[in-house]
Amino acid sequence: MIVQTHFDVDGRDFIRTVSDAGRYVVRDSVSYSEACDPAEFGRTYTEGDLMPPEEQDMDALAAKAEAYDILMGVSE
Amino acid sequence: MAVDKLVDSTQLDAGLTSVANAIRTKGGTSGQLTFPAGFVQAIDDIPTGGGGSDISPVEFAKFMRGDPSNIDFTNLRSVRRYGFGAAETGNLYLPYITTLVQYVFDGVNAPIIVLPAIIQIQTNTFRNCNKTEVFDLGSDLVNITAYCFQSDTVLNTVILRGSTNIVPMLNTSAINNTPFASGGAGGTIYIPKALYDHLGDGTALDYKAATNWSTVDGYGTITWAQIEGSQYENYYADGTPIT
Numbered sequence: 662m663i664v665q666t667h668f669d670v671d672g673r674d675f676i677r678t679v680s681d682a683g684r685y686v687v688r689d690s691v692s693y694s695e696a697c698d699p700a701e702f703g704r705t706y707t708e709g710d711l712m713p714p715e716e717q718d719m720d721a722l723a724a725k726a727e728a729y730d731i732l733m734g735v736s737e
Numbered sequence: 738m739a740v741d742k743l744v745d746s747t748q749l750d751a752g753l754t755s756v757a758n759a760i761r762t763k764g765g766t767s768g769q770l771t772f773p774a775g776f777v778q779a780i781d782d783i784p785t786g787g788g789g790s791d792i793s794p795v796e797f798a799k800f801m802r803g804d805p806s807n808i809d810f811t812n813l814r815s816v817r818r819y820g821f822g823a824a825e826t827g828n829l830y831l832p833y834i835t836t837l838v839q840y841v842f843d844g845v846n847a848p849i850i851v852l853p854a855i856i857q858i859q860t861n862t863f864r865n866c867n868k869t870e871v872f873d874l875g876s877d878l879v880n881i882t883a884y885c886f887q888s889d890t891v892l893n894t895v896i897l898r899g900s901t902n903i904v905p906m907l908n909t910s911a912i913n914n915t916p917f918a919s920g921g922a923g924g925t926i927y928i929p930k931a932l933y934d935h936l937g938d939g940t941a942l943d944y945k946a947a948t949n950w951s952t953v954d955g956y957g958t959i960t961w962a963q964i965e966g967s968q969y970e971n972y973y974a975d976g977t978p979i980t
Contacts, residue, residue: 670919670952670955670956671955671956671957673955675951675952675955688948691880691905691907691948692907693905693907693908693948693949694883694907694908694910695883695907695908695909695910695949696948696949697909697948697949697951697952698948698949698951698952699946699951699955702946702951704948715839715860715861716860716882716883716907716908
């Protein structure tokens, strides 16, 4: 699923677009691992192929690994 | 044993010693060589082959950490991951390289890296080039990948020669921990005049309005400049490597 969040850069409103499934987000045949645009441009994206691990957000991967360890009883 | 000619034994001994020394040097031995069996065996033990020599990766690494600045890398066709290590190469001009894997130049001491034929790079390809100030990337480069320039801490100039389309930045992580990152000292990105017409409204081919580039531009760290008329108009105006 496409997830969009707003953020601010020097007072300007931007939108960050990612896939919550670790897929590329695609617009005009270009596949981005993360797409950030000025909010006023209103750009939209579709989900593409699954990204290889090295292109995914490593913090998110670490969080998933930690969650897995908790679920498996390895850590609390 | 037949005796049919007189021989100067001193000259013969000296000659045999000279040949034995040559065999020992080539074979990497220092032992006594008996004549003729020892000579024959020692020669048989020397590996055959062309004029080249094989060196171990460790030996090569030590060599590269020494002074490879006199090596001409111009004809290089491919480089493996960590291929240049932290080598003291000086500026690199690699006109035949079209694809690069991850971490190729990690730590290399090459203030300027020029890749006129580059087409495809992977994530992290130029990562940790903490001594490189200038990347000059040819017109066929298809994109700027995630973590591409991450931790290139002294990077101050990027030349993007593609003039037909903007080179997409696939993730703003491309410039993490570089002078182009938010709060960084900044630097200059040279682009063709055709992509320098800044409307800033997202409707034109314009780096300042392109996905991810627009965000980095918002950091206020990029000075945009035209390639045409700049010192980077040609890779090498006089056909000689940058020094």
